Amino acid sequence: MVATPLNLRRWISAAGLTLAAGVVLPALAEPPANKDGAMTFPNVSVVNAPAATVAEPKSGADQGMTAAIDGSGKLRPVTSEEARALAAKPKLRLNTRSLQRNDADALQSDDGGLEVTYGDDGTMTITLTDEQMVYQVAQKTAEGVKVEEHKGKTAAERAVANPATDSKAQEVGHDR
Amino acid sequence: MTAKSPSLRSLLVASLAFAGIAFSAPTFSAATIVIVNGNAAGVGFNDPTPVAPVGGNFGTTLGQQRLNAFQHAASIWGATLTSTVPIQIQSTFEPLACTATSAVLGSAGSLQAFANFPNVAFQNTAYGGALASKIAGVDLSPTVADIRARFNVNLGQPGCLTGAPFYLGFDNNHGPLIDLVAVLLHEFGHGLGFQTFTNGQTGAQIVAGIPTIYDLFTFDNTQNKLWSVMTNAERQQSAINGRRVAWIGANVVANAAAVLAPGQPEMTVNAPATVAGDYQVGGAAFGPALTPAGLTGEVMNVIDTSPAGNACTPFNAANALAVNGKIALVDRGVCGFVIKVKNAQNAGAIAVIVADNVNSTPPAALGGVDPTIVIPAVRISLADGNRLKDVLRFRSRTKSGVFTTMRSNPNLLNGADALGRPVIYTPNPFEPGSSVSHWDTSAIPNQLMEPSINGDLTHSVNVPQDLTFQLLRDIGW
Numbered sequence: 001m002v003a004t005p006l007n008l009r010r011w012i013s014a015a016g017l018t019l020a021a022g023v024v025l026p027a028l029a030e031p032p033a034n035k036d037g038a039m040t041f042p043n044v045s046v047v048n049a050p051a052a053t054v055a056e057p058k059s060g061a062d063q064g065m066t067a068a069i070d071g072s073g074k075l076r077p078v079t080s081e082e083a084r085a086l087a088a089k090p091k092l093r094l095n096t097r098s099l100q101r102n103d104a105d106a107l108q109s110d111d112g113g114l115e116v117t118y119g120d121d122g123t124m125t126i127t128l129t130d131e132q133m134v135y136q137v138a139q140k141t142a143e144g145v146k147v148e149e150h151k152g153k154t155a156a157e158r159a160v161a162n163p164a165t166d167s168k169a170q171e172v173g174h175d176r
Numbered sequence: 177m178t179a180k181s182p183s184l185r186s187l188l189v190a191s192l193a194f195a196g197i198a199f200s201a202p203t204f205s206a207a208t209i210v211i212v213n214g215n216a217a218g219v220g221f222n223d224p225t226p227v228a229p230v231g232g233n234f235g236t237t238l239g240q241q242r243l244n245a246f247q248h249a250a251s252i253w254g255a256t257l258t259s260t261v262p263i264q265i266q267s268t269f270e271p272l273a274c275t276a277t278s279a280v281l282g283s284a285g286s287l288q289a290f291a292n293f294p295n296v297a298f299q300n301t302a303y304g305g306a307l308a309s310k311i312a313g314v315d316l317s318p319t320v321a322d323i324r325a326r327f328n329v330n331l332g333q334p335g336c337l338t339g340a341p342f343y344l345g346f347d348n349n350h351g352p353l354i355d356l357v358a359v360l361l362h363e364f365g366h367g368l369g370f371q372t373f374t375n376g377q378t379g380a381q382i383v384a385g386i387p388t389i390y391d392l393f394t395f396d397n398t399q400n401k402l403w404s405v406m407t408n409a410e411r412q413q414s415a416i417n418g419r420r421v422a423w424i425g426a427n428v429v430a431n432a433a434a435v436l437a438p439g440q441p442e443m444t445v446n447a448p449a450t451v452a453g454d455y456q457v458g459g460a461a462f463g464p465a466l467t468p469a470g471l472t473g474e475v476m477n478v479i480d481t482s483p484a485g486n487a488c489t490p491f492n493a494a495n496a497l498a499v500n501g502k503i504a505l506v507d508r509g510v511c512g513f514v515i516k517v518k519n520a521q522n523a524g525a526i527a528v529i530v531a532d533n534v535n536s537t538p539p540a541a542l543g544g545v546d547p548t549i550v551i552p553a554v555r556i557s558l559a560d561g562n563r564l565k566d567v568l569r570f571r572s573r574t575k576s577g578v579f580t581t582m583r584s585n586p587n588l589l590n591g592a593d594a595l596g597r598p599v600i601y602t603p604n605p606f607e608p609g610s611s612v613s614h615w616d617t618s619a620i621p622n623q624l625m626e627p628s629i630n631g632d633l634t635h636s637v638n639v640p641q642d643l644t645f646q647l648l649r650d651i652g653w
Contacts, residue, residue: 037235041247043207043254049214049266116383123316124291126302126383132373133285133324134366134609136629138337138354140277144512145340145352147281149627150609156280160273 139163207257207310209250212266212321213243220269220329221246231345241344242269242327242356248346249360253368256637256645257653259310265364266321269329274336281342281354282327284363287320289373291386297652301404302381302388307369311652323367325360348635358633362624365637365644369651370625371613372403376415377606379408389651393425394600394612397593415611416604418538419456419618422597425650429597431639436591436598437620439584441466441554443529446579451563457554457582458618459590460542461632462514466552470583473526476576477505477568487516491523497573500524503580505564508533508555514544517553527582528553531561536603540617543630554582591619598643601627615643 115127135156138147150156215221223239233248235241246267257263266287272280286304294312296303306322309315331354332341343350346357372390373382381387391403396414402424403411414421423429441459445452459466476498478487488511491499504525506516517528532539532555539555556564568576592598601607601614610627622630624637624644638645645653 036237036240037229037233037244038240039234039244039247041251041254044209044211044247044250045262046211046213046243046247049212114382121294123293124383124386125317126289126291126373126386128286128288128373130283132382133283134363134371134613135283136281136359136363138279138281138340140337140340145337145354147354147629148607148610149614152609153283155608156283157273160275160278160280163275163278 207254207259208262209254210262210264211243211246211250212264214266214268215239215270221267223269223329231343231347231349233345235344242342245342245344245346245356246325246360249357249364252361252635252637253364257310257368257648259306259653260313261309261315263306263309263323263368264321265323265325265367267325267327269327271330272326272328274328274330276335276338279328279331279337281331281359282325282363284323284325284367285371286322286367287324288317288322289382289388290316298389298392300386301392302373302383302386303652304367304369304371306367307389307648307652323364325363325367327356346635348633350631355629355631355633357635358624358629361635361637362629365625365648366613369648369653370644374403374411374612376411376602376612377608379406379411379415390613393423393428393647393650394421395424395597396421415602416606417602418604419599419602419616420593421600421602421612422593422595423600423647423650424597425647427646427649428643431643431646432589432592432596432598434639435621435623435641435643436589438586438589439465439468440588440590440592440618442583442585443554443556444581444583445564446472446581448567448577451567451578455556455560456538457556458539458541459620460513460517460544460553460555461620461622461630462542462544462546463517463549463552466554466582466584468584468586470581471503471527471552472579472581473501473503474576475505475529475564475568475578475580476502476571476574477565478507478520480507486510487519490519494573496523498571501526502576503527503529503582505529505531505561505568507531507561512544513542513553513555514546514549517542517549517551518546521549521551525551527551529561529564529580529582530555531565532556532558534558536605536607538603538618540603541620543622543628545631552582591616591623 114129117125131152131154133152135150135153136147137150137156137159138145150159213221218224221239221243223237225238226236227238227241229236233241233244235244250265274280288305289302290305290308291302292299293308293316296311305317309322330336332339340353342356343353344356348355372388374388374391387404394403396417397420398417399410399414401410403414406414441457443455443457445455478491478495478499480486486509487506499520501524504520506520506528508530513530516530520528528551530542530553535558537557539557542553542555564578567578588594589596599616600612601616602611614627615623615625617626619626621641622632624633624642634641636642
């Protein structure tokens with residue numbers, strides 16, 4: 001059956017709108033896609049942690065730099081098992097210096113013994129800890145729910161345990 | 177050829193063009209954010225508890241609504257940022273410290289900082305992982321997520337800020353609940369670089385000699401120095417130099433006037449001479465704005481009455497007589513600011529001064545919403561409140577002899593210095609976690625990256641509502 005102009009127009013209209021809607025609507029918040037009401041959003045993807053923590057080199061540069069030395073001292077390509085093992089050690093880069101800062105310099109810095117590593121290209125990597133994270137702590141008071149931020153897990157947990165000392169809370173919403 | 181052919185062709189072209197525009201749109205919003213769901217089956221993002229859709233969040237399980245909210249916040253950032261390297265946010269809902277009246281809502285931040293990486297503009301300077309990878313053009317640490325985000329899985333349950341769970345809708349209709357999307361936008365902002373790794377309490381850099389990129393734009397107007405070139409002692413002093421530390425990045429400064437409202441509130445005590453002078457004030461988010469011409473009146477303090485006190489209940493006859501036609505001075509505490517001001521208004525006051533009840537300068541703004549309030553209000557510091565109350569001890573029932581003028585300065589932006597540069601939050605005393613890594617609370621309208629999550633935030637991260645993205649542009653986004 002040959003499509004008449006009218007049918008064709010309907011088809012094109014439907015196709016165009018479907019095509020456009022399929023792209024535009026997610027930007028507005030797409031209706032539920034499955035029984036749990038999962039939604040899709042532009043510029044966002046979700047992965048489960050087990051898949052994400054399997055170390056897979058993401059850049060060609062990293063992959064190209066990986067090599068092994070054979071029994072005669074010559075470079076050879078790494079096997080897939082070796083590649084996985086290397087990638088599973090995020091801090092173990094070839095020819096990388098690793099410093100545990102406990103010298104006098106550390107006394108003048110705020111690293112508190114943070115691990116600092118240096119790559120072959122001079123890149124410095126500072127591994128941060130929970131004490132560098134920003135924590136939000138909420139409290140119920142007569143004035144309403146107040147929220148304040150604390151630097152570090154220790155300070156945040158102290159604020160939860162001792163709300164009476166937490167005098168500079170910033171009130172949320174109706175009173176700050 | 178029929179007469180309909182051109183219209184068909186036009187329709188086809190229009191349809192494809194529309195689709196083409198729609199398809200090409202993502203190329204203008206060039207950052208992908210990956211939410212790494214770290215929860216096990218049945219908990220957190222995977223909690224199967226049935227829930228009703230709320231505020232545009234169509235999730236039908238608690239876990240899915242949480243995940244939708246994370247994605248919604250990430251999508252706002254993804255549509256704004258530009259990067260060829262995906263930004264990974266390792267995310268979990270998990271038990272965090274809490275009691276019935278206090279709780280850790282969540283935490284977030286960079287997992288790593290980098291310096292001296294390829295393409296970097298400033299050597300020997302620490303950048304958060306997401307920004308460093310964006311600048312380098314490669315993921316500098318492929319096996320480690322850029323940002324870690326933990327949120328309290330028990331919030332609102334008995335024994336954990338009981339009855340005050342996260343609001344999971346997208347529509348800002350959170351009422352008294354804590355708006356998770358706003359909290360996420362704020363926390364992701366820190367993870368993307370809206371923070372210094374330098375310790376403002378000690379002045380120490382995270383590694384000696386390595387300032388944070390944030391420090392290269394943080395300028396102390398008193399010392400006339402950037403944070404990056406100060407000594408530790410100078411940074412310590414700067415961190416408590418209230419409203420005198422400004423952000424000088426070009427993008428923020430260029431857009432400040434498009435975001436921040438003009439008319440910084442000011443207050444001058446005219447008499448008696450012992451307390452006369454200019455006082456630092458925080459403006460109010462409610463009520464009418466002060467005018468350049470100003471409002472002058474006699475100040476009468478409200479004598480608290482138990483049990484509510486602090487102007488939290490309708491004024492008794494003595495207080496009503498005292499404040500009628502006058503400027504009421506009330507103490508902060510016990511109830512919200514709008515309740516106090518409304519009670520003073522009902523008693524005939526022409527304006528309200530709220531004296532802080534904690535020692536912190538400069539005074540923060542007064543938050544709250546009440547469209548029925550028609551008189552202006554400001555907050556003054558605890559010390560200034562005590563100064564005024566000291567002379568008010570000698571007032572009669574209807575006169576005090578303390579006169580003040582409250583006005584706005586149309587030449588100054590709310591939340592900016594005299595040069596129009598937004599100011600950084602540097603209260604005295606220092607507030608770990610809040611100081612330096614936020615905008616000052618005097619900003620109007622309220623900004624996403626103030627130390628408090630205010631109820632009137634719009635979920636915007638960019639002009640004309642917000643300056644967060646402009647700051648991120650300054651540091652390299």
